[in-house]
Amino acid sequence: xxxxxxxxxxxxxxxxxxxxxxxxxxxxxxxxxxxxxxxxxxxxxxxxxxxxxxxxxxxxxxxxxxxxxxxxxxxxxxxxxxxxxxxxxxxxxxxxxxxxxxxxxxxxxxxxxxxxxxxxxxxxxxxxxxxxxxxxxxxxxxxxxxxxxxxxxxxxxxxxxxxxxxxxxxxxxxxxxxxxxxxxxxxxxxxxxxxxxxxxxxxxxxxxxxxxxxxxxxxxxxxxxxxxxxx
Amino acid sequence: xxxxxxxxxxxxxxxxxxxxxxxxxxxxxxxxxxxxxxxxxxxxxxxxxxxxxxxxxxxxxxxxxxxxxxxxxxxxxxxxxxxxxxxxxxxxxxxxxxxxxxxxxxxxxxxxxxxxxxxxxxxxxxxxxxxxxxxxxxxxxxxxxxxxxxxxxxxxxxxxxxxxxxxxxxxxxxxxxxxxxxxxxxxxxxxxxxxxxxxxxxxxxxxxxxxxxxxxxxxxxxxxxxxxxxx
Numbered sequence: 277x278x279x280x281x282x283x284x285x286x287x288x289x290x291x292x293x294x295x296x297x298x299x300x301x302x303x304x305x306x307x308x309x310x311x312x313x314x315x316x317x318x319x320x321x322x323x324x325x326x327x328x329x330x331x332x333x334x335x336x337x338x339x340x341x342x343x344x345x346x347x348x349x350x351x352x353x354x355x356x357x358x359x360x361x362x363x364x365x366x367x368x369x370x371x372x373x374x375x376x377x378x379x380x381x382x383x384x385x386x387x388x389x390x391x392x393x394x395x396x397x398x399x400x401x402x403x404x405x406x407x408x409x410x411x412x413x414x415x416x417x418x419x420x421x422x423x424x425x426x427x428x429x430x431x432x433x434x435x436x437x438x439x440x441x442x443x444x445x446x447x448x449x450x451x452x453x454x455x456x457x458x459x460x461x462x463x464x465x466x467x468x469x470x471x472x473x474x475x476x477x478x479x480x481x482x483x484x485x486x487x488x489x490x491x492x493x494x495x496x497x498x499x500x501x502x503x504x505x506x507x
Numbered sequence: 508x509x510x511x512x513x514x515x516x517x518x519x520x521x522x523x524x525x526x527x528x529x530x531x532x533x534x535x536x537x538x539x540x541x542x543x544x545x546x547x548x549x550x551x552x553x554x555x556x557x558x559x560x561x562x563x564x565x566x567x568x569x570x571x572x573x574x575x576x577x578x579x580x581x582x583x584x585x586x587x588x589x590x591x592x593x594x595x596x597x598x599x600x601x602x603x604x605x606x607x608x609x610x611x612x613x614x615x616x617x618x619x620x621x622x623x624x625x626x627x628x629x630x631x632x633x634x635x636x637x638x639x640x641x642x643x644x645x646x647x648x649x650x651x652x653x654x655x656x657x658x659x660x661x662x663x664x665x666x667x668x669x670x671x672x673x674x675x676x677x678x679x680x681x682x683x684x685x686x687x688x689x690x691x692x693x694x695x696x697x698x699x700x701x702x703x704x705x706x707x708x709x710x711x712x713x714x715x716x717x718x719x720x721x722x723x724x725x726x727x728x729x730x731x732x733x734x735x736x737x738x
Contacts, residue, residue: 298619300619301532301533301534301619301620302532303532303535304534385616388529388530389532423697425690425693425694426682426686426690429682429690429691430690430694432671432672432675433671433690433691433694435671436668436670436672437664437667437668437671439667439671439674440663440667440668440671441663443615443667443670444663451660455657455660456660459656459657459660459661459664460660460664462656463656463661463664463698463699464698466654466697466698466699466700467694467698468694468697471702489720493720
């Protein structure tokens, strides 16, 4: 119980600190103001974080290192379907950003001020996330489920799709976090997928091919009906 | 000639200022340092910009207001093809970010410190860009060229795709700006496009339908050849 309470307190402090750093800049907000924003004493805040650097380091842990763990788990659990692997990566990364949008922006804005160790951990974590996204895209291209794309530029772009909500998301907006993440995951998957009908199935399904032919015939009939009569 | 020289000087100052603001924060970099970075006298810098606020305002002009003008022009010039309209929006916005990646990050980071008028101009310009992206997506959905998507979440996501290079692009990387913008524009278009073969063409093209049928037949032959012999 005590541990849960402490975790909740820390989370509250980080959240308030992130909001203040966004408003006033990292240099502009003091430990005193963070405490005041929460109706806590300054001593209570110092109990959890020795100084603002420790708060920054904890924010990196909350956002970038968690993103790394999530993407690495999805990658190690990935089955043989690159489409679902990619969908999971995008969906969970977007959900993380949506639930930590202020924290994410603070980490981005204060990268240059991060204590050396936190800075390095942050850089490494970002590289790991990029490499997990790249691996999923490369796997999909390799088996012909995805178009032939530059995997690295594409991976960066998808991380951008996941991260951008940090710059516009409002928790009281008309769409739920889950709906937004679903939409973004689908956009990401569709952006690389090859049209289903051009995909070569490893196990050819004749009845499916016949169904496609039938669909084309329907399409053709429709077109012929539309042609101006020739006589 | 003199005007061109002055414009080039201003551009250089903005560029150096943006790099310093990224490194040291807006509060941490002085006019003196900006001058030193360029090997100019402080007086020369003051000739172009009265203070750092004026530099910030000029950076907003360079990035957000220019993005607004570009997207509005593409929208007013858009022909009836929402796919090409969207492609143009994404491509030119990405190119703008690639050529102004530091400037863009400074504007993002210092939004709260912008002088009131620049702040409002920046917000209005962002809204206009969003509304131009949204209009292109809605147009494509309406004529059935794009999937049915939430136009606003999709527009935000595409602006994210265009903007993310600001966070990773290095001008000396292996890909040219043009190649990156091409890749991102294609990802954006593909993310919403309906598979071509499901689109109902307003003017039915029989020869195209026959070509599709032929492709399906080839596909079917391939499958049949792959089936285990039955006797």
